[in-house]
Amino acid sequence: MTAEMIPRALIMPRTHETTESNKTGSWRFLRPRYENKTSPCSAACPAGEDIAMIEMLAGRGLFKEAWETILLENPLPGTCGRVCFHPCEGVCNRKDFDASVAVHDVERFLADVAARNDLKPVLEKLPRRPHRVAVVGSGPAGLSAAWFLGLLGYGCDVYEALPEAGGVLRWGIPEYRLPSPVLNVEIARIESGGARILRGRPVTMESLDGLRKDYSAVFLGCGLSRGAPLRISGEVPDAVTDGLVFLRNVRGGQPPPCDGLSAVIGGGNTAVDIARTVVRLGGKAAILYRRRREDMPAFQDEVSMALEEGVELHQLLAPEAIRPLGRRYGLVLKRMRVEGRDRDGRGRVVPTGETTEMEVERVFTATGAEAAQPWHRPPSGRGSGISLSHCVIVSEDGANPLVYGGDPVNETKNVTQAIASGKQAAMALDTFFQEGMEAVEARLAECRVGNGPALSMEIYMGGPRRLRSSHVVQPGEINTDYFRFGARMTQPRLLVEERIDSFDEIDLRVSAGTSIREAERCFNCGLCNQCDNCYVFCPDVAVRRGRDMNDRRIDYDYCKGCGLCAAECPRNAVTLEKEDAP
Amino acid sequence: MQPDGRSREWMCSGHVGCAGCGAAVAMRFFLKAMGEKTILVVPACCWSVIAGPYPQSALKVPVIHAAFETGGATASGVRAALDMRGDTETTVVTWAGDGGTFDIGFQALSGAVERNENFIYVCYDNEAYMNTGIQRSSSTPYGAWTTTTPGRDWKKMRKKNIVEALVAHRIPYAATASIAYPEDLIRKAEKARSMKGSRFLHIFASCPTGWRIPSEMSVKIARMAVQTNIFPLYEVEDGVRYTINYRPKEYLVREYFRLQGRFRHLKEEDLDQIQGMVDEDWRLLLRKAGGGA
Numbered sequence: 001m002t003a004e005m006i007p008r009a010l011i012m013p014r015t016h017e018t019t020e021s022n023k024t025g026s027w028r029f030l031r032p033r034y035e036n037k038t039s040p041c042s043a044a045c046p047a048g049e050d051i052a053m054i055e056m057l058a059g060r061g062l063f064k065e066a067w068e069t070i071l072l073e074n075p076l077p078g079t080c081g082r083v084c085f086h087p088c089e090g091v092c093n094r095k096d097f098d099a100s101v102a103v104h105d106v107e108r109f110l111a112d113v114a115a116r117n118d119l120k121p122v123l124e125k126l127p128r129r130p131h132r133v134a135v136v137g138s139g140p141a142g143l144s145a146a147w148f149l150g151l152l153g154y155g156c157d158v159y160e161a162l163p164e165a166g167g168v169l170r171w172g173i174p175e176y177r178l179p180s181p182v183l184n185v186e187i188a189r190i191e192s193g194g195a196r197i198l199r200g201r202p203v204t205m206e207s208l209d210g211l212r213k214d215y216s217a218v219f220l221g222c223g224l225s226r227g228a229p230l231r232i233s234g235e236v237p238d239a240v241t242d243g244l245v246f247l248r249n250v251r252g253g254q255p256p257p258c259d260g261l262s263a264v265i266g267g268g269n270t271a272v273d274i275a276r277t278v279v280r281l282g283g284k285a286a287i288l289y290r291r292r293r294e295d296m297p298a299f300q301d302e303v304s305m306a307l308e309e310g311v312e313l314h315q316l317l318a319p320e321a322i323r324p325l326g327r328r329y330g331l332v333l334k335r336m337r338v339e340g341r342d343r344d345g346r347g348r349v350v351p352t353g354e355t356t357e358m359e360v361e362r363v364f365t366a367t368g369a370e371a372a373q374p375w376h377r378p379p380s381g382r383g384s385g386i387s388l389s390h391c392v393i394v395s396e397d398g399a400n401p402l403v404y405g406g407d408p409v410n411e412t413k414n415v416t417q418a419i420a421s422g423k424q425a426a427m428a429l430d431t432f433f434q435e436g437m438e439a440v441e442a443r444l445a446e447c448r449v450g451n452g453p454a455l456s457m458e459i460y461m462g463g464p465r466r467l468r469s470s471h472v473v474q475p476g477e478i479n480t481d482y483f484r485f486g487a488r489m490t491q492p493r494l495l496v497e498e499r500i501d502s503f504d505e506i507d508l509r510v511s512a513g514t515s516i517r518e519a520e521r522c523f524n525c526g527l528c529n530q531c532d533n534c535y536v537f538c539p540d541v542a543v544r545r546g547r548d549m550n551d552r553r554i555d556y557d558y559c560k561g562c563g564l565c566a567a568e569c570p571r572n573a574v575t576l577e578k579e580d581a582p
Numbered sequence: 583m584q585p586d587g588r589s590r591e592w593m594c595s596g597h598v599g600c601a602g603c604g605a606a607v608a609m610r611f612f613l614k615a616m617g618e619k620t621i622l623v624v625p626a627c628c629w630s631v632i633a634g635p636y637p638q639s640a641l642k643v644p645v646i647h648a649a650f651e652t653g654g655a656t657a658s659g660v661r662a663a664l665d666m667r668g669d670t671e672t673t674v675v676t677w678a679g680d681g682g683t684f685d686i687g688f689q690a691l692s693g694a695v696e697r698n699e700n701f702i703y704v705c706y707d708n709e710a711y712m713n714t715g716i717q718r719s720s721s722t723p724y725g726a727w728t729t730t731t732p733g734r735d736w737k738k739m740r741k742k743n744i745v746e747a748l749v750a751h752r753i754p755y756a757a758t759a760s761i762a763y764p765e766d767l768i769r770k771a772e773k774a775r776s777m778k779g780s781r782f783l784h785i786f787a788s789c790p791t792g793w794r795i796p797s798e799m800s801v802k803i804a805r806m807a808v809q810t811n812i813f814p815l816y817e818v819e820d821g822v823r824y825t826i827n828y829r830p831k832e833y834l835v836r837e838y839f840r841l842q843g844r845f846r847h848l849k850e851e852d853l854d855q856i857q858g859m860v861d862e863d864w865r866l867l868l869r870k871a872g873g874g875a
């Protein structure tokens with residue numbers, strides 16, 4: 001090599017631009033997109049509560065916000081946290097992973113925190129409207145209608161025949177399950193939300209006509225307050241007491257004597273409530289049910305606790321007659337046996353032909369309830385008006401609408417369905433006032449949670465929940481690699497000995513720590529909780545975050561559509577779709 | 583999930599790695615731990631391409647493209663040059679594929695770490711020569727199809743245990759990491775950065791193209807490799823102190839193999855045999871880590 005051949009300066013190629021001029025988004029044939037979806041629990045909740053969001057907030061210790069999120073869909077969280085049959089937990093996607101989230105325990109905790117700290121909810125309300133609505137009955141349906149009409153800008157007068165509000169919640173559910181202070185707090189909040197409750201103001205069929213003239217609409221939530229009779233021989237008032245009347249007297253502070261053995265006929269929660277109340281008043285109780293334990297509509301947990309408390313359960317026995325036996329009564333019972341299945345899947349029972357007799361002090365009925373007055377039910381031949389899933393609206397020509405709701409209308413009769421009824425009525429009336437009756441059904445259909453029967457007030461009022469997809473997240477759509485097994489909380493309870501001689505609430509207070517841990521168990525199905533996995537794993541740095549790190553967007557200039565964000569999202573908040581053909 | 587203060591990006595969009603490329607994810611995480619004062623030496627591998635053709639670069643730190651077999655030697659030279667300039671701040675990193683590490687670059691690597699050169703050597707492992715079209719390497723696992731182990735001639739040799747080979751050099755730090763465990767990976771990279779002497783990181787980086795898996799599965803597969811003990815997460819200090827970072831719940835290897843096209847031909851008895859090998863390797867590791875401790 002000669003000297004001339006050695007280069008003066010070493011020439012070194014140095015890069016001077018980034019790869020950002022390559023728009024690799026053109027490679028993409030699948031397109032990810034952020035899309036919050038519907039959790040199965042929220043679709044199963046008759047009140048359509050935004051459970052995945054509630055648990056997310058509660059898990060972060062944002063108790064007030066979580067509680068307000070409930071109140072937007074359900075004005076009675078303290079009540080429902082205690083007495084709702086929580087269908088949400090039955091469909092929880094966590095069920096097959098370890099155990100469902102204790103949604104009702106968290107709900108109860110949030111309501112109790114709010115009550116203890118005297119929290120005032122800050123909820124968005126629509127502007128005031130000139131119309132006023134009369135609500136007849138202050139049970140769960142009436143309270144719910146009044147609350148939601150309040151959110152929608154309407155003033156309400158709630159007519160309650162009895163001296164205290166609450167309906168079945170106050171008179172039909174024993175203290176040990178639903179203490180009156182809890183109920184009082186809920187009712188006070190509904191009143192401060194704008195509803196006026198007129199106590200001791202019964203409405204009759206005649207005065208109803210007046211209400212329809214004085215108010216723009218009337219909501220009838222009169223409930224089913226009369227127990228169904230047994231319709232057997234010897235059913236005389238001395239021997240047989242309507243179980244609902246009994247519960248009402250006990251809660252009203254006038255417990256009748258309960259010594260000796262009381263028979264309770266029925267298999268629902270009311271039967272169990274009566275039997276356990278009898279035990280607390282010093283008597284003995286036997287529940288007689290025509291089907292089997294597993295067929296009882298009562299909550300199994302309540303049945304177990306009743307048995308622990310000494311209540312007897314006799315299955316496959318149906319009452320046939322009652323005859324006086326000195327100061328007592330002989331209750332003649334038909335033995336039943338299971339033969340085939342009923343349409344609802346429960347075993348069908350038929351008499352075996354044998355009978356047996358039981359000597360009892362008295363008999364309580366709990367075999368279903370009826371409307372106290374025939375006009376509490378919607379007329380059968382419907383004129384003009386519409387019939388919705390949870391209410392019936394009647395509006396003869398020119399007359400102000402009359403809305404029937406609650407148990408007399410609902411197919412499934414319980415507190416949360418009654419709340420759903422009040423909510424549906426409020427939405428329907430608002431739509432009727434603003435857009436006319438023709439618009440009601442379509443407007444309500446837009447507010448369905450996951451295309452199910454539950455309606456969302458947040459969606460109705462145009463809140464962010466309306467942007468969610470109605471797709472209900474399935475267990476297989478959860479990336480369970482991101483969740484660790486965690487035992488479901490156990491609700492601490494009074495001991496049996498403490499239970500049977502007082503009406504103290506059985507379920508004890510749960511700590512904030514336990515409740516947070518429980519709420520954190522929630523997968524938050526379908527809801528982005530800012531875990532950042534999509535951002536973290538993107539091989540193309542194509543997930544951009546805003547300043548507060550909580551708003552993300554996909555940069556489609558570079559996203560190659562690999563799908564990692566969707567696959568690594570633990571909770572299906574990213575949707576991957578075929579790219580539209582150019 | 584996102585570790586604090588790691589929002590700065592050192593890798594650019596628009597790189598030409600395949601959709602779902604685990605090697606790209608690995609680099610992104612690694613540089614979050616390393617930061618600006620880093621020089622990368624990249625011997626021939628997919629990353630030579632991903633880093634961009636002249637005049638582009640996908641990385642915001644200097645990259646020296648080096649010959650395939652020279653990862654260890656080039657880094658040694660770069661380190662020496664920096665030392666001569668008095669730059670003790672900058673970390674020199676070799677970023678090489680498994681072919682460039684387990685096979686052709688092995689002697690340069692062994693020589694460099696034997697001299698305890700002050701650098702970090704990262705092998706991102708996609709278990710074959712991917713850049714040139716999926717040829718088997720000594721990192722390719724037993725049972726895998728590649729273009730050079732096609733059909734019935736699937737690979738019948740075990741994967742070389744590269745970490746143990748490095749540990750045998752008694753270097754200050756050797757560790758495994760996986761793209762499915764970002765926090766563990768970043769922690770190990772930071773730890774390596776804070777040390778002096780030869781440090782070795784073996785990063786499991788799935789390759790959708792070469793493994794015949796859907797692109798969205800690449801992290802899941804990497805996670806399963808850890809969960810099944812196929813790729814345990816552990817670190818070794820000074821060639822003797824072992825720490826196992828993750829104790830899996832004994833998932834079966836079967837699921838991992840079933841999900842990948844490169845293993846489709848394997849029969850039940852092959853999978854049983856592989857399970858036996860994985861169990862054996864795991865027991866060996868436990869023994870080294872102080873018997874199950």
Ligand SMILES: Cc1ncc(C[n+]2csc(CCOP(=O)(O)OP(=O)(O)O)c2C)c(N)n1
Nearest residue numbers: 626627628650679680681682710711712713
């Ligand atoms: C000496 C030499 N032989 C062969 C090649 C061709 N070559 C370039 S990259 C490559 C494969 C690299 O495989 P690996 O190190 O595993 O990295 P990967 O591409 O898989 O990321 C080969 C064979 C080369 N560049 N130099």
Ligand code: SF4
Nearest residue numbers: 599600603628712789
């Ligand atoms: S071939 Fe594999 S390692 Fe290489 S760029 Fe594609 S996915 Fe990444």
Ligand SMILES: [Mg+2]
Nearest residue numbers: 679680710712
């Ligand atoms: Mg390779």
